[in-house]
Structures are given as C-alpha cells and as structure tokens.
Amino acid sequence: MSASPASRPHAARNTLLRMIAGRIGAAFLTLILVSLVVFTISDLLPGDAAQEALGQSATPAQVAALRHEMGLDRPAYVRFGSWITGLAGGDAGQSLVANMPVGEIIRERLPNSLLLAALTTLVAVPLALTIGISSAMNRGGRLDRALNVATLSMVALPEFLVATIAVLIFSVKLRWLPSISMLPEQATWGQFFETFAMPVFSLCVVVIAQMARMTRAAVIDQLDRPYVEMALLKGLSPARVVIRHVLPNAVGPIVNAMALSLSYLLGGAIIVETIFNYPGLASLMVNAVTSRDMPLLQACAMIFCAVYLLLMLLADVTAIVANPRLRSA
Amino acid sequence: MSDPATAPDTPHVPPHVPPHVTVTNLRIAARGPDGQDIVIVDDVSFAIPKGEVLALIGESGSGKTTIALSLLGHVRPGAAITGGSITVGDAAIRSLTPAALRDLRGNRIAYVAQSAASAFNPSRTLMDQVVEPALIHDLLPRPAAEAKAVELFRALGLPKPDTIGQRYPHQLSGGQLQRLMAAMALITDPELVILDEPTTALDVTTQIGVLQAFRAVVRDRGTTAVYVSHDLAVVAQMADHIVVLNRGRVRETGRVHQILQSPRDDYTKTLMAAAHPVVEAAQDKPRTAPVPLLQIEGLTAGYGRVDAQGRPAVPVLRDIGLTLHRGEILGVIGESGSGKSTLARVIAGLLPPARGRISLDGAPLAPGLDGRSRDDFRRVQIVFQNADVALNPAHSVGQILKRPLAFYHGLTGAAADARVAELLERIQLPRTLADRPCTDLSGGQKQRVNLARALAAGPDLILCDEVTSALDTVVGAAILDLLADLRRELGIAMVFISHDISTVRAICDDILVLYSGDVVDQGPRAAFGSPPHHPYTDLLIRSVPEMRPGWLPEGLGAPALPPIDPLAGDADLCRFLPRCNVRVAGLCDRIAPPRHDLAAGNAILCHLEEGPLAVAQRAEALV
Ligand SMILES: Nc1ncnc2c1ncn2[C@@H]1O[C@H](COP(=O)(O)OP(=O)(O)OP(=O)(O)O)[C@@H](O)[C@H]1O
Ligand code: SF4
Ligand SMILES: [Mg+2]
Numbered sequence: 001m002s003a004s005p006a007s008r009p010h011a012a013r014n015t016l017l018r019m020i021a022g023r024i025g026a027a028f029l030t031l032i033l034v035s036l037v038v039f040t041i042s043d044l045l046p047g048d049a050a051q052e053a054l055g056q057s058a059t060p061a062q063v064a065a066l067r068h069e070m071g072l073d074r075p076a077y078v079r080f081g082s083w084i085t086g087l088a089g090g091d092a093g094q095s096l097v098a099n100m101p102v103g104e105i106i107r108e109r110l111p112n113s114l115l116l117a118a119l120t121t122l123v124a125v126p127l128a129l130t131i132g133i134s135s136a137m138n139r140g141g142r143l144d145r146a147l148n149v150a151t152l153s154m155v156a157l158p159e160f161l162v163a164t165i166a167v168l169i170f171s172v173k174l175r176w177l178p179s180i181s182m183l184p185e186q187a188t189w190g191q192f193f194e195t196f197a198m199p200v201f202s203l204c205v206v207v208i209a210q211m212a213r214m215t216r217a218a219v220i221d222q223l224d225r226p227y228v229e230m231a232l233l234k235g236l237s238p239a240r241v242v243i244r245h246v247l248p249n250a251v252g253p254i255v256n257a258m259a260l261s262l263s264y265l266l267g268g269a270i271i272v273e274t275i276f277n278y279p280g281l282a283s284l285m286v287n288a289v290t291s292r293d294m295p296l297l298q299a300c301a302m303i304f305c306a307v308y309l310l311l312m313l314l315a316d317v318t319a320i321v322a323n324p325r326l327r328s329a
Numbered sequence: 330m331s332d333p334a335t336a337p338d339t340p341h342v343p344p345h346v347p348p349h350v351t352v353t354n355l356r357i358a359a360r361g362p363d364g365q366d367i368v369i370v371d372d373v374s375f376a377i378p379k380g381e382v383l384a385l386i387g388e389s390g391s392g393k394t395t396i397a398l399s400l401l402g403h404v405r406p407g408a409a410i411t412g413g414s415i416t417v418g419d420a421a422i423r424s425l426t427p428a429a430l431r432d433l434r435g436n437r438i439a440y441v442a443q444s445a446a447s448a449f450n451p452s453r454t455l456m457d458q459v460v461e462p463a464l465i466h467d468l469l470p471r472p473a474a475e476a477k478a479v480e481l482f483r484a485l486g487l488p489k490p491d492t493i494g495q496r497y498p499h500q501l502s503g504g505q506l507q508r509l510m511a512a513m514a515l516i517t518d519p520e521l522v523i524l525d526e527p528t529t530a531l532d533v534t535t536q537i538g539v540l541q542a543f544r545a546v547v548r549d550r551g552t553t554a555v556y557v558s559h560d561l562a563v564v565a566q567m568a569d570h571i572v573v574l575n576r577g578r579v580r581e582t583g584r585v586h587q588i589l590q591s592p593r594d595d596y597t598k599t600l601m602a603a604a605h606p607v608v609e610a611a612q613d614k615p616r617t618a619p620v621p622l623l624q625i626e627g628l629t630a631g632y633g634r635v636d637a638q639g640r641p642a643v644p645v646l647r648d649i650g651l652t653l654h655r656g657e658i659l660g661v662i663g664e665s666g667s668g669k670s671t672l673a674r675v676i677a678g679l680l681p682p683a684r685g686r687i688s689l690d691g692a693p694l695a696p697g698l699d700g701r702s703r704d705d706f707r708r709v710q711i712v713f714q715n716a717d718v719a720l721n722p723a724h725s726v727g728q729i730l731k732r733p734l735a736f737y738h739g740l741t742g743a744a745a746d747a748r749v750a751e752l753l754e755r756i757q758l759p760r761t762l763a764d765r766p767c768t769d770l771s772g773g774q775k776q777r778v779n780l781a782r783a784l785a786a787g788p789d790l791i792l793c794d795e796v797t798s799a800l801d802t803v804v805g806a807a808i809l810d811l812l813a814d815l816r817r818e819l820g821i822a823m824v825f826i827s828h829d830i831s832t833v834r835a836i837c838d839d840i841l842v843l844y845s846g847d848v849v850d851q852g853p854r855a856a857f858g859s860p861p862h863h864p865y866t867d868l869l870i871r872s873v874p875e876m877r878p879g880w881l882p883e884g885l886g887a888p889a890l891p892p893i894d895p896l897a898g899d900a901d902l903c904r905f906l907p908r909c910n911v912r913v914a915g916l917c918d919r920i921a922p923p924r925h926d927l928a929a930g931n932a933i934l935c936h937l938e939e940g941p942l943a944v945a946q947r948a949e950a951l952v
Contacts, residue, residue: 233398234462244461248452
C-alpha cells in the first residue's frame with residue numbers, strides 16, 4: 001500500500017510485524033488444538049480398520065492380531081504422539097486400507113482439488129465483486145432489487161440440487177457434458193471445459209451469492225459515511241468514488257467475507273466431488289470415512305483445517321494492512 | 330411551481346452588477362415515512378455579489394445544510410429540488426447534466442464539511458485527498474498540486490506544512506483537519522466556497538485560529554463564500570450578508586451590521602437574545618449552613634490500575650478540591666478532554682477515585698457504587714448531555730418517571746401518577762405527554778424529561794453534564810432558565826459542567842476551571858468578570874466570539890510565545906506551559922506552580938502574581 005507516515009515508520013512497521021506474527025502464532029496454536037480434536041473424534045468413530053479389512057466373518061482373535069500388527073492396540077496418547085510427530089515431519093503414516101503411504105495418495109489427489117478450487121475462485125470472486133458493488137451502487141434501484149432476489153434464491157439452493165439439476169439438463173437431456181468429471185491425460189481445452197463446467201458451476205452458485213451479498217453490505221456500510229458525500233462534492237464520478245475511496249475501506253470486510261465463503265467451498269467440494277465422481281481430496285476423505293482408514297481421514301481433515309486457518313489468516317492480515325490505524329498504531 | 334414575478338428584490342445588490350450567486354424561490358422537499366412530501370426548504374431567495382461572504386444562519390433543522398448543498402447541485406438521498414433556480418456565475422445549476430455538475434464541483438465550487446474528522450477518508454493519506462480535486466479536474470500535475478497544497482498548509486497556519494500531508498486523518502486534531510479540509514477546497518482556486526459549520530465541532534480556543542485562517546485565505550483570494558452556522562457571533566466575524574432561516578423559510582435578509590444592530594424580525598431577535606443568556610442568579614444571601622453540601626479534598630482520579638503511589642495508569646484529575654453549598658450552582662468549565670465528565674463520574678460514584686475524600690453534608694461518601702446506600706444514590710443524581718442515550722425509547726415518559734419514584738420512594742399507582750403530573754408541570758411540559766413514547770419528543774423536551782427523572786428521586790445535588798450542549802441556543806437558554814428556577818424554588822445544588830464560559834457565567838455562583846485535569850482557577854462568579862485571571866481562563870474568555878464585526882483579530886493564528894526550555898516535560902510543571910503566552914523561562918519550565926489567591930477572591934495555579942497578570946491581560950484587551 002502507500003508509504004507509512006513520516007513519523008516513526010520503523011516503529012510502525014515493527015508493530016505491524018508483531019501483530020502479524022501474533023496472528024500466525026494463534027493460527028498454529030489452533031491447528032494443534034484441531035489436531036487433538038480430529039484425533040479424538042476419529043478415535044471415537046465406531047468400528048476399526050482391522051475389523052473392516054477382515055470382514056464380518058473374522059474371529060475376534062484374528063482381528064486382535066491384526067490390530068496389534070497395525071499398532072491400533074497402543075494407548076491413545078502414544079498413537080497421538082507418534083502421529084503428530086510424523087505429521088510434523090511430513091509423514092502422515094500408512095493408509096490402512098490401500099496399504100501405501102498416506103502422503104502418496106494425497107499427493108495424487110491434492111492437485112485435482114486445488115485446480116477445482118482455483119477455477120471456482122477465479123470465476124466466483126470477480127463475478128461476486130461485480131454483482132455486490134453494482135448492487136450497492138444502485139441501492140434500492142431496479143438492478144439492486146433484481147440482483148437481490150437472484151442472490152437470495154441462489155443462497156438457498158444447496159449444491160447437490162444444483163449439481164443434480166445440471167446433470168439432468170446438460171448430461172441426460174441435452175447430452176452436451178459428461179456426467180462424470182475425469183480429466184483425460186493431455187486434455188484439449190474443449191475437454192478441460194467439459195470436465196470442469198458443471199462442478200465449477202455448482203460450486204459457484206452458492207459461493208457467488210454469499211460473497212456478493214456480503215460485498216454489497218460492506219460497500220453500503222461505507223457509502224453511508226460522510227467522506228463519500230465529500231468525495232462526490234469534490235467532483236468525483238460514482239465509479240471513482242467506489243474504486244478510490246470506498247474499496248480501500250471496505251477491503252477488510254470484503255476479504256473476510258471472501259475467505260469465509262471460500263472456506264465454505266471445502267464443504268461444498270465434498271458433495272460436488274461425490275456427485276461428479278471427481279478424484280479430489282474431498283471424495284478421498286469420504287472414502288476414508290467409509291473404510292475406517294483413520295490415518296488417511298486424519299490427514300485429510302488436517303489439510304482442510306489448515307486451509308481454513310490459512311484463509312482466515314489471510315483475511316486478518318489483509319484487514320490489518322489495509323487499516324492505517326492498525327498499521328501505524 | 331414558482332412564480333418569478335414574486336421573487337423578492339435583493340436590496341443590497343446594485344441592479345447593474347449581476348450578483349455572482351443567485352438563488353430564487355428555491356424549494357426542496359423530502360419524502361416522509363408516510364409517503365407524504367415534507368417541504369424542507371420553502372421559497373428561499375438570496376443573492377451574493379462577487380467576492381463577498383453570505384451567512385446562512387438558523388437552528389438545527391432549519392435547512393441551512395440543505396440549501397448550501399443545493400448550490401453544488403447536490404441533495405441528500407430521499408430529498409429533491411422541486412422548484413426555483415440557482416445560478417452560480419454563468420451556470421444554471423439545476424439544468425446541468427451530471428457530468429457538467431461534476432466538472433463544477435470541487436473545481437469552481439468547493440465544499441468544506443461540518444465535521445472534517447468524518448469527512449476525510451480514514452484510510453488514505455491527507456495529501457492524496459487534498460490534491461485529488463486538482464488531479465481529477467486535470468488542473469495541475471501531481472507535483473505541482475502537492476507544492477500548492479504545501480503552500481496552502483503554510484498559509485493556513487498548519488504545523489510542519491512539508492510533511493503533514495503524509496499523515497492519516499486519525500493522527501491529527503479536529504482543528505488541524507478542519508484547516509486541511511479548507512486547503513482541499515482551495516486547491517483549485519474555486520470561485521465559490523461553501524463552509525458548513527466548519528468550526529462547530531471545535532473548542533473555542535481552537536476555533537479562533539481556524540476562523541482567522543479561513544477568513545484570511547478567503548479574503549486574499551477574493552473568493553465568494555457561503556458560511557453556514559448557528560452561531561451569530563461567529564457569523565459576525567466572517568460574513569458581509571446574513572440570511573436568517575427558520576423551518577426552511579427566510580425570516581430576514583440583510584447586511585451584517587443591519588441584522589446585528591437593528592434586527593427587524595422577531596425570530597432574529599429571539600436568536601440574538603439566546604446568544605447572550607441572561608439568567609436570574611440567586612440573591613447573595615448569607616450562607617446559613619456552615620457545613621457545605623458537597624466537599625471534595627485532594628481528589629486524584631483516572632482510569633486503569635492504580636499503582637503503589639496511588640496514581641492511576643491514565644491519570645485524569647489531579648488533586649482537586651471544591652466545596653458546594655445547598656442551593657448553589659458550581660460551574661465546571663474546560664476544553665474537551667480536560668476531565669469535566671470524569672469529575673462528575675467520580676462524584677456520582679461511577680468511578681472510584683485513586684485518592685481523596687468526598688463528603689456529603691459532612692459525612693464521607695463511599696468512593697464506589699457498592700459502598701453507597703440507596704439514600705446516597707437518591708441524593709446525588711446525574712444528567713447527561715445526550716438525552717437520547719439516557720432515555721429508553723421503548724418506554725413512555727410516564728414509565729420513565731415512575732421508575733425512580735418506585736425505587737426511591739416506593740410510590741406506585743395513583744400516587745405515582747399524581748407525582749408524574751407534578752413533575753411534568755415542574756419542568757413545564759404538558760401533563761398529556763406522560764403517555765407518549767419519548768421517541769416522539771424534540772431534543773429540548775427529551776432533556777427536560779431527563780431532568781424530571783433526576784428530580785423524581787428528590788435529590789440534594791444534580792450533576793448536569795453538558796446538558797445544553799447538544800441543543801440549539803434558543804432551546805438551551807430555556808433549559809438554563811429552568812435550572813435556575815429549580816435551584817431557587819427547590820434549593821437543589823448543582824454541578825453544572827460546560828465547555829462554554831458564557832453559559833457558565835450566566836448561571837453559576839462559583840466557577841472552577843479545569844485544564845488537563847488541574848483546577849487552574851477557582852472562585853466566585855464575580856471574579857471572572859474582569860482581569861486578572863489565570864492565563865488559561867483569560868484565553869478562554871478572549872476566545873468566545875463577540876457579536877460585533879471586527880472582534881476577530883487580524884492575522885493568522887496566535888502570536889509567537891515566549892521561548893522556554895524545550896526539554897521541560899516534568900509531570901508536575903504547569904500543564905498550560907506549552908500554550909501560555911505569559912510564561913516565564915527559567916521559572917515555569919523548572920518549578921511546579923503554586924496555588925495563590927487573587928484580590929477578586931479566586932485562587933489560581935500559576936507562578937505569576939496579581940500585578941504582572943493584570944498588566945499583561947489589560948495590554949491584550951487593548952490590542
Ligand atoms: N434527505 C432527507 N430526507 C428527509 N428529511 C430530510 C432530509 N434532509 C434533511 N431533512 C430534514 O430537513 C430539515 C433540515 O435539514 P438540514 O440538515 O438542512 O438542517 P440544518 O439546519 O443544517 O441542521 P443542523 O444544524 O442540525 O446541521 C431537518 O428537519 C431534516 O430532518
Ligand atoms: S505557571 Fe507559568 S506557564 Fe503556567 S499559566 Fe502561569 S505563567 Fe503560564
Ligand atoms: Mg447542518
């Protein structure tokens with residue numbers, strides 16, 4: 001952003017760095033707490049991988065032997081300790097079902113999930129900003145009311161419904177798009193589009209609506225401030241007032257809203273990936289739950305939580321950097 | 330809608346010179362909550378010759394701001410110009426396209442808003458905002474605009490003109506921001522500047538420098554100006570013409586001298602009378618009770634933790650002592666942040682002091698709320714500035730008054746109803762108001778209900794914290810009269826807190842001047858009539874604008890102060906030192922000032938004796 005004030009720029013930068021360091025520390029602490037919770041909950045889930053692997057006909061002795069082999073009979077705190085130290089060193093353990101390192105499975109799926117999230121963000125954020133800002137600038141006008149109705153009904157639509165309807169229309173009825181999203185090796189742009197059109201669309205609907213509504217609220221909150229009237233009386237056009245004056249003040253709340261909505265994508269991804277059979281992290285996690293593959297489940301859960309915390313951290317830091325009061329306190 | 334034939338003549342404009350600004354039969358309406366149009370400006374006409382200053386004066390809600398904004402072709406959302414014409418130079422404002430209006434705004438016509446603190450964008454540097462009008466209208470390249478801004482900062486008497494632009498609004502004081510806003514308005518050399526109550530939010534001592542700066546730059550540039558204000562005395566310093574407004578209509582138009590010396594309209598006369606409150610003070614009867622009602626000794630208070638030496642983390646009041654007898658009013662005056670409200674909070678028990686004793690009728694009063702009995706609460710009541718915050722909007726006036734009646738006196742049913750009626754009569758409101766929600770009341774009525782609630786307890790002492798500051802002069806003057814009645818008829822003592830020395834001088838028996846938490850001057854009202862005073866009291870009194878043109882000294886800001894040791898910063902030195910114009914190097918910047926009595930009966934906290942103070946302050950009066 002612009003230069004810090006002439007007085008004590010050094011001290012100002014230091015307080016800024018200290019605040020950001022504080023936020024990062026807090027995020028780490030939360031992550032550790034979360035790991036505890038994830039571990040405890042997955043421990044409480046009924047059934048275990050040994051039982052699952054051997055099937056219903058296995059004798060208790062067989063199950064116990066396998067449990068011992070898998071290390072499942074050690075006390076919980078020992079398992080937690082070895083799990084968390086392994087995780088810190090990049091070793092998420094061995095998948096109990098696939099019999100290969102969890103890290104390897106995730107390495108295969110993670111890029112797919114990131115690609116889906118990136119595409120959705122790329123489509124959703126600019127659209128949501130445009131809708132939210134134009135809605136706010138026309139507050140009470142016809143455009144605002146129309147967009148309001150549209151976003152309100154979009155918020156109310158669950159992903160599975162959007163996805164199912166999209167499949168019914170585009171795959172079943174019109175036969176334009178495949179109902180399963182598998183990106184072939186060396187895909188053409190056309191295939192790329194076909195693969196992602198429906199999943200991205202299903203995820204965008206809700207996220208755009210949420211973000212647009214929050215953006216509108218944040219911008220309107222600023223539009224009511226006296227400095228906006230002052231800017232208009234200086235001869236600025238409404239568009240310029242919004243870009244030069246309102247957005248710098250609204251960026252904190254807007255980024256916060258974006259981060260919240262994008263973290264919501266994580267949940268939406270589970271449904272969308274399942275419906276379109278997309279090989280991402282979310283469907284992996286669902287599989288891990290059904291097969292009681294605890295190490296895999298725990299690793300997936302930790303990734304989701306870390307992403308969530310990262311998004312929140314980003315929003316916090318943006319809000320601090322954008323606010324001169326915090327920046328130069 | 331309007332009939333040009335009925336446009337009134339504008340007598341002060343020679344017919345052959347076209348005026349620079351002409352407003353004819355202007356009518357502005359807003360859509361009310363019930364869908365009905367409410368006329369907020371009705372048939373207003375005036376004209377301003379080039380290079381002159383016209384003041385729009387009137388109370389809150391009289392339509393001043395609405396008219397001022399319409400000169401820029403702007404109306405607030407919900408309102409619309411429904412008739413009349415506005416011309417500025419060759420531009421007929423009402424027929425301009427939005428783009429043409431934008432070309433005019435911030436370029437040929439500039440606006441200075443009421444509260445600079447909220448009119449600046451909090452997240453951009455001041456320089457960015459000050460040069461913006463010149464940049465968007467393509468008048469100057471950025472470096473030239475910045476150079477010009479620095480020149481303006483200097484002309485407006487801002488400190489560190491070269492670097493002040495790199496700061497953010499929250500880093501400057503209200504007075505400085507107001508000047509920066511003037512610089513922003515003047516950067517494009519506008520032909521018309523509109524100043525909307527530019528000094529209302531400031532302390533008197535700050536206001537004076539800002540007024541001088543405004544007047545100097547507007548005059549030097551031959552700019553035409555519209556000055557919006559509710560303060561006749563300020564207007565007398567700034568304007569050539571006055572338009573008196575009331576409920577959106579023009580009551581009187583004329584030259585400053587004519588309006589101030591021989592107002593023709595009744596409403597103008599009321600406004601003038603309210604500007605000099607004259608309240609019947611209590612007769613000087615001898616004090617019968619030897620024990621004062623309220624006595625405070627060695628009081629130190631503040632916020633945050635108290636350390637081993639009994640000093641709070643954020644010290645506010647230092648070593649305060651005062652006495653107040655039954656039926657008397659003690660005025661507490663000082664600028665914003667001097668600790669006036671903190672004093673009231675301490676007396677009321679809302680903030681336990683770090684040190685010191687408070688006694689009521691000779692008996693010590695517990696420092697905090699937990700130590701006080703219900704009867705202690707009853708005897709000391711507090712009334713705040715903002716009646717809106719204090720009154721629960723969900724309750725009717727009757728319900729609000731019955732709560733203290735039940736709490737302190739166990740009154741309910743018909744007895745309570747009768748007492749409510751009595752109280753309403755006491756505060757001069759109709760009995761029928763008892764059933765109305767307090768949201769239906771005007772500001773003045775709310776403040777009366779607020780007072781009645783304090784009276785319902787049957788107190789010995791009422792702490793009035795800026796009770797008239799949020800009200801218009803006329804309404805405020807009526808409340809002052811009511812307070813004087815209550816004191817005279819019920820014998821209630823009051824601590825009357827205000828930042829306005831003329832109000833305090835009108836109503837109080839004794840006056841106490843706070844500066845940054847120190848009592849710097851304390852004594853009977855008579856002692857505040859003529860010098861010598863404490864140097865800060867003197868500054869306060871001299872800063873209150875008088876209603877004669879030419880009162881505002883020429884030049885820019887205060888003259889240079891005597892030099893002192895720049896390292897002086899000991900907590901016990903005189904706190905007024907950095908602003909004192911009679912300070913003595915080697916004394917004031919070395920040793921804590923003593924408290925001593927002056928002949929007129931007041932005690933001051935200052936190194937200077939009667940003689941030197943009198944000489945210095947008489948000399949000032951002559952300048
Ligand atoms: N947009 C609007 N919609 C409805 N009523 C309005 C609108 N603008 C102003 N009013 C009303 O018009 C009257 C005049 O308002 P205006 O702001 O011009 O008063 P003012 O004299 O500047 O008051 P103050 O001294 O409080 O600033 C008030 O009663 C106000 O409530
Ligand atoms: S003690 Fe000195 S600095 Fe303080 S008010 Fe008196 S003369 Fe001024
Ligand atoms: Mg106003």
